[in-house]
Amino acid sequence: MPGRIGKISIAQLRSPRSQQAKPMSQWLPKLLKFLPFGLVALGIALAFPYIETELQGLYDALDTTWQFTLNLMAMGLIALIVAGLLIPLETLGWWAGWYGDPLETQLDPGTLVKPLPPEQQVSRYVIYLDGIAQSKFQYLPEAENFLTTLESVLPDDILIVKGLMPYSPVNRPLTEERFLSFFWRLATKFQGSESLGFLGFLGSLTIQLRNMIVVAISADRRYGPIYNRGTAQVMYNSLINHGYEPDSGIPITLVGYSGGAQISLAAAPYLRQTLKAPIEVISIAGVFSGNQNALQLEHFHHFVGDKDVLERLGAILFPKRWAIAFLSYWNRAKRRGKISINSLGEVGHNDAGGPFDDKQQLADGRSFLQQTVEAVANIILGNITPAEPLAAHQPSNYERYQQAPFNQPSYYPIEQNLDPQLYRPIGTWMGRLILPSPKRRRRAKGVLMELYCAEPAYQEWVGQKVRVQFARDSARIKDYVRAVTKDVYLSEEAKYSQSQGAIHPERLNRWQQVNPLESLAGSRKHDDMVVLLREVRVKSTSPLTLEIARDPIQIAGRFYALVQILHPVGDRGELFCVVHFNRQSRQFDGPKEFVRFPEVIANREGIYPSTMQDIERSPQNPMGWYIYGAQDSSGTFVVSAIAPRSLFRLQPDRIVSGESACREYLTHQTWASLEKGTSNSVLLCPYPSRYAQSDRPQLQELPKIAQHEVLREAVRTSTVSNLNVPASTLINQWQQGDRALVLHVYGGIGGQKRESAAKTPIFFGHFAYGVAQVVWEPLAEELRFEIDYLQVYTHNVDGIIAGTLAWNRFIGDRQWGWLGTRPVCDVLVKLDAFTDAYQVGDIARSPLDIFLDQLEVMTARYRIGDGTGGTYVGPAHNCAQDSNQALYAAIRQIQKGIDNYPEIAQKIRQDPQQGERFEQLVALGKAIKRELLPFGAARADWRENSSQLGISPEEDAISSLLVGLMSWRSLFPRKASETVAKEFLYQGALIWVLRTNQVGGYDPDIEPLAPTPIG
Template sequence: MRSGSPHGRRSGPWPRARRPLLLLLTLVVSLLLPLLLAPSLAGPPAPGSSYALAQAAPFNRPSHYPLAQRPDPRLYQPHADWIGRLILPSAAETDRDPGDWVWVEIEHAPTTAVALQGQVLRLGWAQRPVLQELVERVSTDVRFAPEARAIEAQGNVLPRRLDGRRRVGPLQSLAGARPNDDLIVQLEEVELEPAADGPSRLSIGRPPLQISGRYVGLGRILGPVASQPERFRVQHWSPERGDFSGPEDVVRVPQQPRDRYGRWISTPRGLSSNPVGAQGWYLYGAPDAEGLFTVQAIRPRALHLLSPDAVLPTTREGLPYILRGNWANTPRQRGRIRRVLLGENWQAGDRALLIHSFGGIGGPGGERISGFTVTGHFAFGEARVVNDAITGEPRFDLRYHQIYANNPNGIVSGTQDWTAFSGDLQRGWLGSRPISDVLIKLRPFDDLTVAGQPLSLLQELANQAEVLMARYRSGDGSGVSTVTPSTSCVQDSSQALFIAIDRLRRRTANEPELRRWIKAHPQENSSQAFRQLAGLSSSLDELLSPFGMVRSDWRHNAAVVAGGSFVRGETGVDALLSWRSMLPRRAHDDMARVFLQHGASLWFLRSNQLAGGDTSLEPLAPTLLLGQIPILSTLLRRLSDALFAPLGAASLGSALAVVAAYAALALPLGWGSGFLSPWRLEALGPSLRAVPGLLLMPALGEELLFRVALLPHPLEGESLAGSAAWGALSVGLFVLYHPVAARCWYPAGRGVFGDGRFLVQCTLLGAACVLSYGLSGSLWPPVLLHGLAVTLWLWGLGGRARMQEQPQLSP
C-alpha cells in the first residue's frame, strides 16, 4: 500500500487549489441537506415507538417461547450451535464485578453442553488482543445528553438502562440497547470455563451475532388454514428425495401490529401465492407454549442459491448494470427477486465483502419523500458460501455490520444475521423495502498471508465496524446517535473502511522485512495479491477522500487507543470532504464500481417488498441527490464527477498528448488555409489580463454545456460505440452552436463564425476536448485546452483582427 504522508494520502498543490470549490459546495450542501434530512413520514405518527407497539403482541416477547418446548427434529433444526438471550446485569452487579460482561440465558447449546440449556451464565470476552483492544477503545461512562429526552419523544428507542453507568463496554451496550432483555444472539468461538464457586462461565472469541429464531425449517407454504388466517399448511423438504414431499405441518405466521406510522412491516397476506415461494421458504422461529411453531423470520430459498438469473460480462455490461440495471424499474418489480452475476462462478468456502443498501417505501401508505431524494440505507457486511444444513446445496450466508442510529423499531447497531435485519417479521425490511446485497469476491479479502504476516481487509473492516457499532449503541457516552450529513450509516461505514485501510497500510509500512520479501518474490501469488490490495486501497482513498484531504475526525479516530476519546464530524466541511459517501446510493454504486474495476467478481441479490401483502405500499429505489427528477439528478452527478475527478500522472500525460496531437493538426491546417496568421505575440499585459475571462467564457461555460452536461461521464460505463456516438453529437452541436450564436445573439461573430476554415478549427478543438474529457473524466483538461486555444488564437495567431478587434467572445 502507499506510504509517504502520515495517513497515506496525496499531497501537493492540487488539493489546495480545490479549496475554494470546497467552500462553495459547503454552502450549497448546507442549504440542500436540511431538505433531505427532514422527516420523510406520511402523516403524523402515533405516540411512542414502533418497538413498544410490537411488544404489546405476546408473540414478540421471549416469554412466549418456553425453552422446554422443542419442535419435531425431523422438520426443524437449531438455527446455530450456541444461541442465547442477552441480559443486562444490574449496576450493583457490575460494581462488584467490573469489566465488560453480561448474563446470557442459553437457549440452545451443542450436544457436548446440552445440560446448559435454560441456564443463565456469565458471558465475557476471550483473552485475545483484538477483543481486548475493542473493549478498551469503546468502553465509556454513559451520561445521557440533554437532547435525549427530545429524541425519545420522537419515538426513538434509547438505551435508557445504561444512563449513569460507568465503563460500559460493547457487550453491555448490546444487552442494554433496548428496554427489555430480548436480544437473541448467536455465540461463536465459545469457550466454556468451569467455575469452582458457581455456574460455568462462557467466553467468546467473536462479537455476538444478532439472529432471529431458535429453530429453522424449510417448506413450501400451501395456504392458510380455513378460518385461521395466521395459520398455514406447510409441506416440508424431504432430504431423502431432495424435494418438497416431506411431512405436512401447520405453522403460525403472525400478523405483526402496525408500526407508529400505521404501516405493516410484514404481513402473511399473499405469502402462499408469491411465485418466489415455489422454491420454498426457510421458516425461523420456535414453538409457543402449546407447541405450535411460530415464525419469527422468513427467508426465500431462491434468493440465496447460487443460481443467477443472468450472467453478464464485466467489461461491457458491468458498470451500466451497477449504475442503472440493478435498481431499474423497481416499483414494477414488487414481490420479485433478481440475482445477477458479474464475473466468475462461486463455490463453497468462498468469502466476500457485502455491500448492502435498501430504498424507500412508496405508495399511498408509504413515506413522504424529501427534496426529491430517496435516501435509503447503507452497510458493509460479510458473505460466505456454505453448504445448507437442510438441503446440502451451496448457498449464501449473509451478515451485516449495521451502523444504525436511534430508531423507532428497536433495531440495534451491531453485526446482524440476514434473518435479524432483513427477514425478521417484527422489524426486518424484506416485506416493506427494496433491498440490494452486492457480494464482492476479491482475493485480498481472504486471509492473505505474506511472509508469515496475515493481511485481511475483510477482517480488519469487521474489526473497525465493531468499534463504530459499539460507539453508536452508547452514543459515545451521550446515549444519543442521530443522523447528520457527516455522521450516518453510510458516512461511518466509510469511516470504518478508511480506518481499516489505514491500519493495514501502517502495518506494512512498519514491517521492512515484509516489504523486502515482497520485492524479492514478485511472482509469488501472495505478492501479487498484496499489490492488488495496494492498488485497491489507492482507488478507495480517492473514493473516501475525493478532495485529497482526509476528514479530521476520521484521522483522529484512526489513532485512538485505550483511554482515548472519539470525535464526530458535525460541520458541512466534514460532510463535503467525504461527499461521495454522503448518500447511500452513491456509495453503494461507487464502491461496487471500484471493486469491479480491480477485478472482483460480483453477485447482485435484489428483492422488492418480497411477500409484502400490503398493496398500499410500493418499493422505491434509493436515489442520488434530486433523483426523482432524473435529468437534473444526472446533471448533478456528471458535474460532481467532472469537477472532482482525480488528476493523476496518467490523466495529465494523456491530456498533454491530446494537446500535442491537436496542435500538430490544427496549426498546419490553419496556416495552410490562411485562416491563422503567422505567430506574433501581441501585447503581453492585456493578453494575460484577458486569460481569466476567456477561461470562464467560452472555455468553462462551453465545456460545461457540450462536454459535462451532454456526454456520459467515463464512470457511467458507456460502451466504446456509445461514447463515440455521443462524442460525435457533442462535436457537431459545438460546431453548430457558433454560427447560430452569431446569427441570433452575437452579431460580432458573423464575419468569422460562418467561415468554413473557422468551423474546421472548431471541429478539431471540439474533438480534442471530447477526447481529453473521455480520457481523464475531469472537466479541467478540456477547459484548459479550450482556454489555451482561444487565447493563442486571439493574441498570437490573428484572431483579434478577424474578430474586428472585439475579443470578448470567440469559439
C-alpha cells in the same frame, strides 16, 4: 512499578524546539508585561506626595500591636505580588527545562493513603488535589480526615494517591527551595495555629490569595496550557511510580477540592492523551473556568453546597461558563451530558460548615463529611442513583411491537421438541442477553445470557443463566474493548429524542465504563435481545463462562426449516399448511404440518412490516422459504422470520460479463426493476477469461426440480461472452468457506401509505457493510449464502440496535425487518486480495478481518453515542459516512503495516501465491482512498479516527456540512455502494447482486421506492 517504562510522557508532547532549555533572555520580554502595573503605582505616589505623609501620621498613631500587624500585612502584600510575578516564571522555567529533566518520573511521586496489598491488582486510580489553602505536601487536618474516611469505604483494589502540590508545575511546596520560602513557612505556621487569631487568618489568607493566582494562571490562555502540562506531568509521574501501565485502560479519577478542581479539569486532557486512559473528574466545591475541553473527560461531577458563595464566583468571573457562550467547551459538554452538578445542601465552602466538616449534621443525621465521602465513593464505585425514566411523548414502534406476546422471548418455552430432520438450530450457542445489575457488574465482567442452545457436552446448562465475556488473551480484543468502553450519561439531545419515541440506552444512563457487551445488552428497555455466539471458548463451568472473540450476532428465532407454503387454514389467517423439502427427491413432497404466522403489529404510521396475503402465490414460493422461529407452549411452530431460498442459492438468474457491461449494470440496472414482490440474483464477472482454465473443483450436478430451477440450471450450463467459459465455471469460483464483502442499501416505502421519510422527491435510503459466507445448508444439501450485517445504525423508533445483525433479523424478521416493505440490494464482493488471509509465519490475517474489526468499533460507539447515549443523522455522521470511515481506517491500518514493517511486505511479495494478491490490495487501497476522499485530503476525524459521535447536526450545522462534503461520495448510500463496488470491480472482483422488492405477501397500500441516484 517504579521508574521509567518507556512510554511517552507529558513533556514529550511539546515540539522539538521546546525540548531544549531556553535562556532567561527569551522569557524576559514576557515578564515585562507586568511593568505597566508597577509604573502606575509609582506614578500615583509621585503625583500625590502628600498621601504618603498622611498615611505615615496615621501609622505612628497606632500602638505597637497594630503596627506589627500592618507590617505583616504589608510584607504579605509585597510577598504576594512578588509570588504572583514568579508563578509564570516558574511555569516558563519548567517548560524551558531550568529545573532539571522534565521527563524524570521519580520526582515527588506522592504517597498512597493506604498501601496496596500484595498480589492485589488495581482496578482504579484516584488522585486527590487539595484546595487553595495548601502550602506543602501535608494537608490540613480536615482534608486528611476526608481521605482517611474515603479510603475506609473503598475496596482494596482502588488506590488513592495524595501528597501532590497542584499549585506548582514542578510539584514544589511553597515552604521549600523558593526565594520566599521563609515567608511561606511563617504563613504556614500562622495558618496552622488556632491561638494566633487574626494572624492565623492572615497567614491562611496570604496562602489562599497566592494559590488563587495559580488557579487564574491555569485558566489563562497564555500561560495556562504550559502550566497545565506541568501539573499533568506531576500526576503522570505519580501514577507511573505507583504501578500504572499506560494503554492498560485502567480508569483514573481526579478528585479536586476548591481550586484543585480547576487544576484537575485543566490537566486531565493531557493526561488522557498520554496514558490513553478513561478519566473522570470529581469537583468538591470547585472553582474553575470552563475553558478546558471537558468533552474529553468521561464525566465531570461537580458537588457544591447551597451556602458556598466562593464557588459561585467561578460562574460569574469566567465568561466561558455563561449561558450566552453556547459554543464553549463547558456549555457543549453540559448539553452532551458530560457534566453533572449536584447540591450538597446547606453546606459552605470550607472550614466549619464546609464539605469536610465532621461536626455539623444534615437533617438525616449524617455529618457534612459523611455526605461528601458517600457522594465521592458512590461515583468511584459506580453506585450512582439511576435517573428517573423519561416518559415518551410519542410511543415508539418498539413499544408497540412489544405489546404482541409472540414478539417477546418469554412466549417460547426453553424446551423445544422439533424433528431434527425437518428443523435445525440457527447456531450452536444461542440465548437471550441479560444486563447484569449494577451490583453484579464488578463480578460479572461481561453480561449474562439465558442459554437456549449449547454444544452437546453442555446441554445441562440450557435454560440457565451463563456468563458471556470477551476473551482476554487477545491484543485485538483488548484494544477493541478499551477503545469503546465509556461512561454513559444521556445528553439533552438524547433525552429529547427519547421523548419523541426513539430508543436510547436508558438503562445504562449514569453507568461508568460501559463495555461493548453491556452496551448491546442494555440498549433496549427490556432484556429481549436473542443472539448467536460464534468462536466460543468455554472458560469455566462454575458457573458456565463463555469467552468470545466477536460481538454476538442478533438473530430472529431459534430454529429454521425449509418449506413451501400451500394455503392458509381457518378464518383467522394465522395458521398455514406447509410442506417440507425432501432431500431424497429434492422436491417439496415431504411431511406437511400447520405452522403459525401471527399477524404483526402496524408501526405508528399505519404500515404493516409484513403480510401473509397471497404469499402462496409469490414468485419465490416454488423454490421455497426458510422459516425461522420456535415452538409456542402448544407445540405449534411460530414463524418469526422468512427468507426466500432462491435469493441465497448459488444459482444466479443472470450472468453479466465484461468490465463495461458490469459497470453499466451496477450504475443503471441494479435498481431498474422495481416490480413488486420480485427478486433477482445476478452474477457479475468483469474478466471471465481469467477463469477459463480454473482449477477449482466443479460442483456436483443436482437433479432439476420445478420450472424456476430449470431456468437457473440453464444459466449454469450456458457459455459466457462467447469465450467458451461455462457459466458453471464462474459459479464454481464461490466455494464453501469463501467470504465476501457485503454492500447493503435499502430503499423507501412508497404508495398509498408512503412513509414520512419519503414524502419529498429525494430519498437517500440506508447503507451498511456486512460479510457473506458460502456455507453448506444441510436441509437442502446445497451451498448457500449466509449474510451478516454490521449495521452502523443511529438510535431509532424501531429499536434496531447498531451491531452485527443476521439477515433473518434485519431483513427477514416479519415484525422488525424490511423484506416486506422496502426494496433491498445486497452487493456481494469477492476479491481474494481483500477477502483471503495473508500468511506470514504463524500469523494469518485478511484485510476483511481488519475491516470487520473497525466496523465493530464503530457499531459499538454508535450504541452509546461515545457516552452521550445518542447518535444522530447529519452530513458528517450517518450510516454511509461512518461505515466508510471504518473502511478508510482499515485501509490506513494496512498501509501503516506496509510502511512500518517493510520486511513483512517483502516476504509477502516474494511468495508467488500471495505477491500478486498483495499488489492488487495496494492498488485497491489507493483507489478507494482516492474515490472516498475526492479532494485529496482526509477528513481530520477520519485521519485520526477520532470523530465525536453524539453531536446533533443542529449544534454545528455549517462545519458539519463542510466536513461531510469532503467525503461526499460516501455521504449518499447508493452512491457509496456504487463507488466502492466499482473500485473492486476494476481489480477483477466477482460480484453477486441480490435484489428484492417487497417480497412476501402482497400489500396493495405500499410500493417499492428506489434510493435517489445522486452524483
